Every structure is written in C-alpha cells, then in structure tokens.
Amino acid sequence: GAVVSQHPSRVICKSGTSVKIECRSLDFQATTMFWYRQFPKKSLMLMATSNEGSKATYEQGVEKDKFLINHASLTLSTLTVTSAHPEDSSFYICSARDLTGEIGETQYFGPGTRLLVL
C-alpha cells in the first residue's frame, strides 16, 4: 500500500517555541492531506484539511494562527505549532489521500509525531 512518512517522530520543546512537523507521501501525489490530533484513550480528531496550492480548511475550534498549515507541493504538507504550550502536547497524525489506488481513493496515515511541550 501507499506510504506516508512524518518527521520528526517525537519532539520535546520548551513552552513558547514553535515546532514544525512534516508529512510526506512517498510513492504517490496527494492533493489533499489531513491533520489529526489524538489524545490518550481518545479517538482521532480532525484538525484541518490541507489542500495543495490553497489555504487549509480548519475544523471548528482549531485556531488557524496557532496551527499553521502549508501544503507546498503534492507530496509535502507541514504543520507548525506556534508558541507551543503544555496543553498542545499530543500525538499528531497526518494522512494523505491517494486517488490512484486499486480500490479508488483511500486515505493512508503517517506514523504520527509525539509532541511534548515542557
């Protein structure tokens, strides 16, 4: 199946700093990528939809100035957590939409990025 990578896999940062997380589709082009956040013992919550060449669409309650998304190419989307605070600590997962798979369009997930803000 298709492969999506994330970098870094885990990051620890000080409160007030910014952290950038990269999401790459390795063997297919993704016009749309999605960013999720997962709290312990909770399901994945969609934060935003990242569209190549246009502005991201944020879900209700997600601050666009706090979580900056840039989808600069068909294989790369980045999520920047600005002025991070301890409550931003979480597991961030991206996914990418593959339109060319055998079963038609489907969504593949990255391995996730564990963010800890001290």
Added chain:
Amino acid sequence: TQLLEQSPQFLSIQEGENLTVYCNSSSVFSSLQWYRQEPGEGPVLLVTVVTGGEVKKLKRLTFQFGDARKDSSLHITAAQPGDTGLYLCAGDLTGGYQKVTFGIGTKLQVIP
C-alpha cells in the same frame, strides 16, 4: 456525542477465541474504513467497504457493511496475540474523504 459508536471499547480474550467488534451510527456513510493502530504509531488501513451489505475477508478477519450503510462489524476468527491493538472504524459521510469521522476504537488484547 460520537457520530460513530464502537463497541465494546475494551476486549480481553484468550488466544483461539472468536470476537466481533461493532461500529454503529444513525448516519449513512458513502464508505467506511477499518484501521488497526499500535501504541505510538499511526493507524494502518485494513479494509474499505463501500456497498451496503458488502462482506470482505482479510485472512481471519471478516468485515461487513450494513445494508443501510449505517453500521459495520469486524469479526476475528481464532484470535492470535498478534491481533492485539486498537481497532478503529472511520466513516466518510460525503464521499471523497472530505470529512472522515473516527469512532473511539476498540482496544483488543489477546492473551496467549
């Protein structure tokens, strides 16, 4: 409230037993996916079901999509310790993966 309700939320069984996990909603989905997630990793797609009443098999795993496309089940035959993990269902309401909603998951533990 969860759009997709999964049950049970926790399940601990002995190796060799059979089990069924359910994913229910009052909404109609254009497609529904089942994922398995290991701790500290992203979800891995197991199957996508699209047609009402559809049944798909993946080795010892059998997935069924309800006739009305509102619910789905995952049945595991002769569970093995390697099946241990978090099983998530996710529904696509509008088609084209514009808005995929996840259930809370079923945490399965298979004891050797």
